[in-house]
Amino acid sequence: MDVEDYILLFLSLWILISALATKTIDVFLTLTLIGLLITLEVGGLFLSKEQKESMMPLVELLLIIFAIIVMKKVYEVLSG
Secondary structure (H helix, E strand, C coil): CHHHHHHHHHHHHHHHHHHHCCCCHHHHHHHHHHHHHHHHHHHCCCCHHHHHHHHHHHHHHHHHHHHHHHHHHHHHHCCC
């Protein structure tokens, strides 16, 4: 197995365990973002520039969703 295969395996297992361990979509998406960022940071040396660039739109989308989740939680705290 290549290092890229191990990176894909780690990310797949991370997402599967996150899906099984969480009850809400908010926590699942946050854990998915964390796993993807860990994968890019730790495995970044072993990934080509094209592979990293292909993952960036997903990271950006998850960051936007994370910001929306945070704003929703802040609104809940301030209004309640």
